[in-house]
Amino acid sequence: MSELYQTITEGSVRDLVNKFYRQVRSDEKLAPIFDAAIGTTDDKWEQHLEKIAMFWSGIMLGIKGFEGNPLQAHKALPAFDGCLFSRWLAIFANTAIETHGIDAATSFIRKAVSIADMMSRDLYDNPVMAPSMPELPANMKYSRTTPPFQAANIPDALRRAHRTAKNVHGRIVMTKGRLLYTIGKVQCHVLSRDNCGIIEPESLHFVTPLDDVEFVVEFYKDPLLSSSQGKSSS
Ligand code: HEM
Known part of the structure; x- marks a missing residue:
């Protein structure tokens, strides 16, 4: 395993973003939504990754440069299952802990949860929804x-x-x-x-x-x- 970033920098943000979207692009449920909106060529994805790296550098490091409108961008997507926010977060949280030390990863994860909650409330009038919780069998x-x-x-x-x-x-x-x-x-x-x-x-x-x-x-x-x-x- 490569060394974990203990502090968040533009380079660590970019690494996290690249690794996160590599997994998103091969996720059976999320990939079709992204491919339909962004396209499937590496060229198109490069532009998306650049934009998202700017977004996270702005959120985590206060670096200016991101000029998008995430709420509007997600509203404009064809409707998708609200539980996919839970899946998106699972991939993101795993990528954060695979790339960063615990404290830095926790900062990323807390921000992602609060933004996902905001988006989910905007789109579905609900905080992030998740599939049903596994059950504890009665005989345990x-x-x-x-x-x-x-x-x-x-x-x-x-x-x-x-x-x-x-x-x-x-x-x-x-x-x-x-x-x-x-x-x-x-x-x-x-x-x-x-x-x-x-x-x-x-x-x-x-x-x-x-x-x-x-x-x-x-x-x-x-x-x-x-x-x-x-x-x-x-
Ligand atoms: C199920 C959850 C999600 C799905 C399916 C999803 C999907 C997408 C897609 C397809 C785009 C490209 C839109 C386009 O270029 O036309 C996009 C853009 C973006 N997404 Fe998400 N997204 C999700 C959750 C999130 C979350 C939780 C965040 C932030 C923590 C986020 C941050 C962004 C940003 C910053 C953009 C660029 C917006 C812009 O161009 O202004 N997304 N998303």
Whole structure:
């Protein structure tokens, strides 16, 4: 893995933007929307990447130069499923943590969530919508609960992509604030006191504090499966 950027610079923004759109261009659900609006040639995409790098340099570094109108640009697109914002964010959040150190990545992710929320409210009268949360099967047996985590003491291992063990379900229970829960590169959920996150066995996931959070993770095991499979790694 190449070294992570600890500070945000024009170069790190450009790297993130290039890597993010490389994945978007091969994503089965997002690529058709972008290709229809931008085109499929590298030339057209170069112009888009240049524009988006200016956008993020403006947002993160205050550098002037972006002259577009994102709300208008998205309004002008043919209607698309509102849950795609959750997918867009999942790819973005993964790219941020794959390219940047935790603090810098968190700054990118917080900005992206707040802009996506604003766009989603504008287009759908709703904050970012997500596909339904996985469910905790009824037969699971409670195993243990972590100590409470606050923004300052969330282990980096939980803030980078990691997996639960076989046979272990997790439930993220919020007592304060909002936490972004990213599952694979396909969905993101904004968790809050009213909205727990369910982690399925072996699911690749990570969390990002969006503000002054406090939460615990409860673990559950399937009593019918062997206990040797039941060690949690989340
Ligand atoms: C499902 C989510 C999204 C989809 C499908 C989407 C799609 C697109 C497409 C197709 C364009 C090109 C429009 C054109 O040139 O005609 C575009 C432009 C843009 N997008 Fe998104 N987008 C999404 C979310 C976001 C989010 C969350 C952000 C920011 C955090 C963002 C930032 C931008 C910007 C800055 C532009 C350029 C706007 C301009 O030309 O003025 N997009 N988007």
